[in-house]
Amino acid sequence: MQIFHTISETRAFVRQARARGRVIGLVPTMGYLHEGHLELMRRAKSQCDMVIASIFVNPTQFGPTEDFGRYPRDLERDAAMAESVGVAAIFNPPVEEMYPQGYCTYVDVERITDKLCGLSRPGHFRGVATVVTKLFNIVQPDYAYFGQKDAQQALVIKRMTADLNMDLEVVIVPTVREQDGLAMSSRNLYLEPEQRHAALVLSRGLERARKALREGERNPAEIRQLVIDMIQAEPLAEPDYVELYSYPGLEPLERIEGLTLLALAVKIGRTRLIDNAILEV
Structure with a gap:
């Protein structure tokens, strides 16, 4: 498994895969992986020739008083877990790679974001839609995998891909729970x-x-x-x-x-x- 920290490296890897006719699945994550993430990766592996996972704690989807700074990060642990289920590559960019100085473009999905987490976390889905659009543009996957636990997020991504005519299929995977019923997070x-x-x-x-x-x-x-x-x-x-x-x-x-x-x-x-x-x- 390979780990890339730049957009150019990731695109070069994808171009090589495309030249070999590979079907590519993308699993976007913020890292600190758990069984729920691994289930997304297994589903991707079952449907695609090659799976790429992104690990990026996206600052634009966090509010000023939220937990961006303390959100758990452990790339070595995550890489071992991803490799164990057959992920071919991880895209793990620094913030400045995704949002360089002067960055000023965002994606807004309206109506379905004005309730639930969109109401209690203003700006959250603008950040989600923006970073996922960027990941789709960088990786250009055939399929992308999201968990049902984040139900509104999944619907936002589906709406965005349809509205913007993105050439990929969004796959929603059922929530994975602990034995006592707690949704994995x-x-x-x-x-x-x-x-x-x-x-x-x-x-x-x-x-x-x-x-x-x-x-x-x-x-x-x-x-x-x-x-x-x-x-x-x-x-x-x-x-x-x-x-x-x-x-x-x-x-x-x-x-x-x-x-x-x-x-x-x-x-x-x-x-x-x-x-x-x-x-x-």
Whole structure:
């Protein structure tokens, strides 16, 4: 496996692969890999001749009071994990390679970004859409892989690729969970043991919603309140949002019909965790 730190090196590698007729899969990450990332890479490996992973903690998607500075980084560890599942190359640029002096161009996806994480983290999806566009332009993959845990992000990327006529397929891979149900996330590293236990309230809240749906509840406001009550019953948990929208359109609902996204963000101490479920009637 090779590790590249510059755009020019990465493009040269891709050109050589293209000359050999390789189908290329891209797995964009911010590093500190876990089993969820590895599942994306395995899926890419199963569909593509060559897998490239990017490892880049993207400053433009972090707010001024968020955790950009303390976000976990360990390239040696990540490289060993990526190589173990067959990744051919890692693109790990420094910030100045992606955003050189004088940089002033950004990508905005409207409407579906004005709610959920887009509402509670202003500018977040502008940063996500911008860096993913740059990665797509650099690697020019045939397929790109994202996790369902970041449901809104996945929809933003799908909308962006369609609207901008990008010549690739975006593949969404189901959320990978710990044995006790907690969605895998690099930010789980921040949790103290007591907080780690408290974080299970996210997956329990989703299961409570599924149970209500099985029992016949179709009022999104009622299901939302059930989940909020469960979260607030956990002393270490503070809900940021609990919302239900149509899926994939993210339109407001009066009644749950068809596919519905239940998305939630919860603060456990200083750590903000997200999770979601797609409910189907």
